[in-house]
Amino acid sequence: MSNKIKVVVLPALFSACLLAAPFALAKEVVKIAFVGPLTGGTSPIGLGGRNSSDLAIKQHNAKADSPYEYELVSLDDECKPNVGVQIATKIASDKEIIGGITHYCSAVAMSAVDVYHKFSLPVVVWGAVLPDITYANDFKEVHRVNGTMINQNQEAAKFMVDHGYKTFAVIHDTTDYGKGHNQYFSQALEKAGGKIVGTFGVTADQQDFTAELTQIKQLKPQVIYFGGLTPIGIRIRSQMEKLGIDAQLEGTSGIKSDSYIEGVGAPIAEGSLSFIEGAPWEKLAAGPAFFAAYGEQKYAQPAEAYGPFAYVATNLLMDAIDKVGPNRRKVRDELNHTKDASTMIGPVTFDDHRQNIVPLITSYVVQDGKWVPWQDSEYASGKRTLKDL
CATH class of the missing domain: 3.40.50.2300 (Response regulator)
Known part of the structure; x- marks a missing residue:
């Protein structure tokens, strides 16, 4: 008589056990960059912008239907053109970074646009107001949600x-x-x-x-x-x-x-x-909700004047990536066709130079x-x- 024990695997039962204990598949991580003055005299504006961008990412990542997990890479351009070029080159040459929320200081933004164009990195300017940032060139990578001077x-x-x-x-x-x-x-x-x-x-x-x-x-x-x-x-x-x-x-x-x-x-x-x-944030339908959510995060700095623009820019970029995937050129093209996008600052429409049409001051x-x-x-x-x- 044999001592061997025969083991029988029941595939159906095994499969049922797996189904009874499901596990969540990790979402693909997509990196986007925030660039602004995080030190120096204009840092209050930059920090408010970064915090607002961070808030947008946290809210987006909390959505069950978001196909990606977004990670914010924050960098300090110091409101200095030479530093801005270095930072722009750093993020643009990093293939893991799909897009950027970039610049409050106009001189910095002007120095960086050529870099974004060269590396095909789509960016959305959140604060710089010099018209030439969008109008001096026909760089399809450069968008702006705020108005101009x-x-x-x-x-x-x-x-x-x-x-x-x-x-x-x-x-x-x-x-x-x-x-x-x-x-x-x-x-x-x-x-x-x-x-x-x-x-x-x-x-x-x-x-x-x-x-x-x-x-x-x-x-x-x-x-x-x-x-x-x-x-x-x-x-x-x-x-x-x-x-x-x-x-x-x-x-x-x-x-x-x-x-x-x-x-x-x-x-x-x-x-x-x-x-x-733009209109006063307090009078916009989504303004109170933004500031309430911002306050709940207990950031050390206020959102400041341009925080809402950074928030909107970040959401536009993530929505584009969600739609076409983490591909720079496809994201650029998707942003280029932005028309009447519903945002907290009101409808956003980019003109033929990717400048948001802002009728109100x-x-x-x-x-x-x-x-x-x-x-x-x-x-x-x-x-x-x-x-x-």
């Missing part, structure tokens, strides 16, 4: 002239960003009927503006227009106060930052003006330590007044 400056000039201001001194930084603001504001102001009594170019790292402001004080303009970013804006407004210059300050989207108010101090910042693309004023949409402010109602004419 042309729109901002048309409204900035019209707003001030409509409120009775006639004479202006212009201070702008000498980067492409600042020179662009000077160009478009000057053109718009001439059409609106205002007069520029003096124009002053300053370097992006300049600390002391005594010479320029002393000359401006002698010219006695009703308005000082500033075309530049928050760090310089803080210095200029603070030094205006020290020199007793009582002109009205208006800036562009470059000073629309909580850090401007913190740096200057709420009493001195009071009444400063800024102009930015919102005017903001600092009131009690916060940026308030002009139409909701006590300045608009007449309870408070801007600088005397």
Whole structure:
């Protein structure tokens, strides 16, 4: 009699056991890059943008029907063109990175677009406003969800002239960003009927503006227009106060930052003006939900003025990848055909140069330590007044 034990495998029973204990298949990981100023004077805007992009990815990854798991690669361009080129080359040459959410600083974006085109990396600009970023070339890889400085400056000039201001001194930084603001504001102001009594170019790292402001004080303009970013804006407004210059300050989207108010101090910042693309986030249907979700993540920094744009740019990129797969050229082509995409900033449509058509500019004023949409402010109602004419 044999001692051997015969083992019989029952395929059907084995299969049934596997079905009874299913396991989840891991999704393919797709990398996308976020690039912005994460250190330096403009870092509050960059960090708010990065956090907003991170929020979009977390929400997207939580969707059961998302075919991919997205991973954010965050890099610091320091708001410096030479660093921007290095970062752009790094992400564009990494084949695992399928697309990018790129740049707040216009000079950096301009230096990087050639790199994205060369490596066929589709990117969506989330903050830089120089028109040439999309319009100077026909790079099908470069898209932008926010508007341009042309729109901002048309409204900035019209707003001030409509409120009775006639004479202006212009201070702008000498980067492409600042020179662009000077160009478009000057053109718009001439059409609106205002007069520029003096124009002053300053370097992006300049600390002391005594010479320029002393000359401006002698010219006695009703308005000082500033075309530049928050760090310089803080210095200029603070030094205006020290020199007793009582002109009205208006800036562009470059000073629309909580850090401007913190740096200057709420009493001195009071009444400063800024102009930015799009409707106030508070009035958009999806705005409250975005800020509520952002708050739940307990990020160390606020979303700032351009966080919603970074959020929208990230979602557009992920939606394109979901649809056509992680292929750079296919994603680029899918983004190029974006029309009336439903987003928290409203419908997004890219024109023939992949520039979002943004018809609305919102005017903001600092009131009690916060940026308030002009139409909701006590300045608009007449309870408070801007600088005397």
